[in-house]
Amino acid sequence: MAEIEIPYNSTNHPDTGVYNAKLGIWLFLASEVLFFGALFSSYILLRVGAGGTAGDWPLGADLLNVPLATFNTVVLISSSMTMVMSWASLKSGNFDAFQRYFGATIGLALLFLLVKGLEYYAEIFHQRYPSTSTFLATYYTMTGIHALHIIFGVAVNAYHFVSAKRLYAEEPERFTNRIEVAGLYWHFVDLVWIFLFPVLYLL
């Protein structure tokens, strides 16, 4: 009796229409909304508190690399697309296509982190540190916390990528659900970046 059977672990509950992990991840994402919400809220207050004149709050484009960030936005959106495609492939039973798309998702995420690292490197090279100004502090904190989310996502996805064959062979239904849950998290991280990009770089 090592493990016990938890109801609705891989099947949908007749009343709620979801399996446990799907409800769980959505609850987690709900708390993430408040988490990033607090970050954006702090951003607004610090910016308003800075007086609103250009001198107090620099334009992101003057300090940050907009082309690189635009490229990164495209990378992240693409990884979101490959993520949803990998899930759709599993749904239609095409395991090979799943592996290709899923591998691409992880690869794109790593590319995103690499570009982000280059951006940080350039900022630090120009002696713009978190302690330099409140704008830079906000920038480093928001993008840094977002990057931590990316790293966590990569770790989860890498685990599933490595053990995909075994997990899929054992319980295809459950594995498809796991990929859906991982996908929901991944899309959310993408969604956060969609807001971070204009707020920090363009406004």
Added chain:
Amino acid sequence: MEHDVTKTVRLYMAVFGGLLALTIVTVWAASWETATGLGVVLALLIASTKGTLVAGFFMHLFSDRFPLIARVLVFSAVFFVVMVVLVFLGFVDSFGANRAPIGG
């Protein structure tokens, strides 16, 4: 949705195309309309549209509607708005707020 895979794939590709297009629009818009009221509104509008696309299609909020999940999200959205608005109001409506409140 598994009965019509090609249709789903086409939908995802269309959403992907839309997201790419909006990314370009937002960068282009920012290049001529920066840091003004209109620019902020425009950028946030575009970002919200993109966010809706991701949440609605990639995260399936449009296709599989579960009242339960919707309710949870409404809760967190409401509390998010409450947090932003009330904190902001507390900030604006404070003694000596013209420049910065006490301690700020």
Added chain:
Amino acid sequence: MGELQATHAAAHEAHGDHAESFIRKYVFSTDHKVIGVQYGVTALVFLAVGFFLVLLMRWQLAYPEQPMPLLGGLFGNRMTDAGVMTPEFYNQLGAMHGTIMVFLGVVPLAVGAFGNYLVPLQVGAPDMAFPKLNMASYWLYFLGGIIMLASFFLPEGSARSGWTSYPPLAVLEPGGQTWWLIGMVLLINSSLLGSVNIIVTIVQLRAPGLQFMRLPFLVWAQLVTSFLLLLAFPPLEVAGFMQLLDRVAGTSFFMPTGLVVDGQAVAFSGGGNALLWQHLFWFLAHPEVYVLILPAMGIVGEIVANNTRKPLWGYKTLIYSVLFLGGMSFIVWAHHMFLTGMGTAISTFFQLTTMIISVPSIIILTVLIISLWGASIRFSTPMLFALAFIPMFGIGGLTGLPLGLSVADIHLHDTYYVIGHFHFVVAPGTLMALFAGIYYWYPKVTGRRMNDTLGRWHFWPTLIGLNGVFLPMFLVGMAGVSRRLYDGGTTYAHAQDVLWLNEVSTVASWLLAAAQVVFVINFFLSLRNGKKVEDNPWQATTLEWATTSPPLGHGNFASPVTVHRGPYEYSVPEASNDFSPQHQEST
């Protein structure tokens, strides 16, 4: 579940034996009952630690500048000076007392222990929805707690800026504040995992026939509590990150421009806002008050129904009140900040919401009182504690009203009145309910009853002691004596008339300590010598009593249970017994 085992084998090392080792069964267990007990024991230890810290403080408040008896030499030169505690040490004790009691004691006991142990049983589930996350939640909590405690042993000592950690002070203080923040982030993640788990368990794993309106009140309370933890904690995590960066990376999120300390400008770029921390902190910390109180109300509801042998009067009213309370608790937070220079419009808003939120609390108390009406009450030990909860929480709640109105708050803010108010809510309130819960479910967990005589010897001194400690604080506070004064106000003219009350509080705290010794003795003696009980010793109706006491191993119920009726069908006319358990088909 071969697949899960395989995952385990992959996740852990290559130990292949399938018999559960002691470590897997009792230390890194995924069984919610074991985790619940782990939470409970750890939280009780932390409560004892937090209480010990405050006993030290109370000595200093009653007898300032006098060496501590017995303990004076224990703390060395860093914390004491010839047996007298240093002001720095006093501040550390104060900050850590609050932190430990709230985040490591009461919440883990109320939600971690009672929620974990009882929710799956009361909804008829084999375990929590995510057993491994559950285990992770406990160990994150444990680690966070260890980090908090360990900070006392840093060269500079622990956090010392109050449990609220207001910047700029908290940013500029040396020492344990960084550890405090790291510990806090771990605790927040722990409670996040726990709350997701509890919500999914309640929503997805209810036994057939157990509709929402048949759930025991405690389960409802835990559900709302979990939502509060889920949605209110993230902003504090963000704020914690930002304060951490202010401390270690030199950012200025909370550091205003032009700050001067000791005649010298501080080395921060400035441009930050100290009030931002307060907003984010209280956005969590006010819902946190309801996290502290709702499970307690749930426990009292269960015990009142069982010991009055009647259904709770106004079950639906209770539930709607709890839901309303939960929602409202998100929009009252700035009543902690009336003295920060908020304008009249916004403070009017927060006064209004604060007055409104008192209504459902009063309704809940009224429901509990009316439930007593006309009953032939069984004055068991748990019932004594539950009954004491009602007026004690009433005092705590009603004394909060003047603090919710800015006119009165301007006088009372940060005085001992505030200390008296919220301690009445949490100590004579919540703690009494938690003790009631421990006495009530002890037979469920251990199969034995706690000694009733010792229970009464625990109850009466505790009740008298708690009132003796906290009632004088209202008077001290109304005289205008501030909290967090190292000498209890000795140097202030306006405090002279009420200084003797400090001594009353301190003596009462000794009585309180003595009473807890009785509890500890009872707790351990009863493990061996307590009277053995049958499966349903209290003749209760809810599902946790549908299995054996203590429950079977992992899995809880021998066969799946089906629910046929509401939670509190006591004294149903025509029924053969005065209680009709939820899982019984015929009365």
